[in-house]
Amino acid sequence: MPTAGAGPLAFGSRDLVAALGVVVIWGLNFVxxxxxxxxFTPFQLGAARYVFAALPLVLLVKRPQLPMRWLVYYGxxxxxxxxxxxxxxxxxxxxxxxxxxxxQTQLFFTTLLGVVLLHERxxxxxxxGLALAAIGLGCFALNFVGGGAAGGTTLLxxxxxxxxxxMWGVSNIITRKAQQSHPHYDALGFVVWSSLVPIxxxxxxxxxxxxxxxxxxxxxxxxxxxxxAAYLGWxxxxxxxxxxxGLFKRHPANRVAPFSLGVPVxxxxxxxxxxxxxxxxxxxAGIAFVVAALAAVMFGGRLSNTNFFIRRSM
Numbered sequence: 001m002p003t004a005g006a007g008p009l010a011f012g013s014r015d016l017v018a019a020l021g022v023v024v025i026w027g028l029n030f031v032x033x034x035x036x037x038x039x040f041t042p043f044q045l046g047a048a049r050y051v052f053a054a055l056p057l058v059l060l061v062k063r064p065q066l067p068m069r070w071l072v073y074y075g076x077x078x079x080x081x082x083x084x085x086x087x088x089x090x091x092x093x094x095x096x097x098x099x100x101x102x103x104q105t106q107l108f109f110t111t112l113l114g115v116v117l118l119h120e121r122x123x124x125x126x127x128x129g130l131a132l133a134a135i136g137l138g139c140f141a142l143n144f145v146g147g148g149a150a151g152g153t154t155l156l157x158x159x160x161x162x163x164x165x166x167m168w169g170v171s172n173i174i175t176r177k178a179q180q181s182h183p184h185y186d187a188l189g190f191v192v193w194s195s196l197v198p199i200x201x202x203x204x205x206x207x208x209x210x211x212x213x214x215x216x217x218x219x220x221x222x223x224x225x226x227x228x229a230a231y232l233g234w235x236x237x238x239x240x241x242x243x244x245x246g247l248f249k250r251h252p253a254n255r256v257a258p259f260s261l262g263v264p265v266x267x268x269x270x271x272x273x274x275x276x277x278x279x280x281x282x283x284x285a286g287i288a289f290v291v292a293a294l295a296a297v298m299f300g301g302r303l304s305n306t307n308f309f310i311r312r313s314m
Contacts, residue, residue: 015250018243019259025240027266029232030096031274033087036228039221041210042087045229047202048218050079052233053195064189066182071190073174075197081167084202089161093154095277100267101287102140102161104260104294108133109169117173129297136289137162143282152277187245191237258298264291 036045064071090099108130114120122130144155178185206215247256268287271277279287 015247019247019256020262022240022244022247023259023262024266025236026263027100028270029236030090030100030267031270032228032231032236033090034096034271034275036221036225036232037087037091039225040218040229041206041214042084042091043202043206043210044218045087045232046079046084047199047206048226048229049083049232049237050195050198050202052230053237054192054199054233057192057238058196061189061192062186063193064182064185066178066185066190070174070178070182071194072197074171074178074190075194076201077167077174078171079195079198080201082164082171084198084205085160085164085167089157089164092157092160093152094157094161095152095271095279096275097268097271097277097279098140098153098158098283098287099161100271101264101290102158103165103168104264104290105133105137105162106165106168106172107294107297109166110172111169113169113173114176118176125296125299129293132289132293132296136286136293139282139286139289143280143286153283188238188242191241195233195237261291261294261298 033045036048040048086099086103090096094102111120111122111126111130115122140158141155143153144158175190178190244256264287268279272279
């Protein structure tokens with residue numbers, strides 16, 4: 001019999017480095033957003049991010065073989081919806097550290113949308129995860145009892161952050177539906193070409209909603225702010241997504257997905273270490289429950305199967 005961990009499913013050193021690299025890239029993603037928002041408005045940063053994500057690869061990568069509507073749906077949901085709301089949340093009163101955790105609630109929004117729209121069923125581990133996540137969100141809400149901002153966050157920032165996570169869930173459902181109808185489309189081409197969609201909406205929203213005093217401030221943005229936008233587009237969107245997709249092609253989802261638990265860890269450390277952000281006691285409690293909820297969903301099924309086989313062998 002083969003030894004445990006041997007064979008094609010085992011993580012080699014290169015894949016392990018890739019998985020950890022994605023965790024670090026996505027964890028630092030939130031610090032880059034905060035840094036760039038010092039010189040860009042949220043809508044300007046949204047446009048800049050997707051210009052970098054689309055160019056120059058849109059000139060080199062073929063458009064995926066699926067109807068244009070899927071690119072539009074995904075670009076609006078993931079670009080304008082998820083990141084537009086997240087950028088506004090970070091400016092309205094949300095720390096990079098806490099945002100990295102709250103965004104992980106997308107897993108539960110995706111699940112609930114899957115139940116409603118795709119008629120998927122909720123298993124035992126997922127029910128436990130949803131309950132723990134609800135307690136965690138309650139802790140975040142209790143953080144604001146008495147009014148005002150706490151730990152560098154506001155209630156508006158938290159609510160916008162949750163809306164961004166919900167839109168991430170919507171984009172996940174769109175991706176799943178697109179894959180069901182066209183299972184062999186090119187994932188990298190899908191990301192690159194859908195990145196064209198949010199650019200004009202972000203430009204239009206900047207012209208309509210940004211105050212005149214800051215409408216053209218992107219022309220005077222620092223080199224660091226532009227590098228942050230480039231990081232969001234080229235590194236966090238294109239490079240990390242390509243690495244992550246490659247891991248899923250070579251390994252089962254239950255071997256790859258648990259690495260995503262490291263993203264909020266890196267995000268927390270980066271926000272506190274690089275930006276000097278603070279976390280309150282209620283926020284730490286909420287973080288603990290959200291992470292426990294994610295762990296319950298990712299490992300709950302595996303533990304249930306292990307217990308089943310233990311009982312069978314007794």
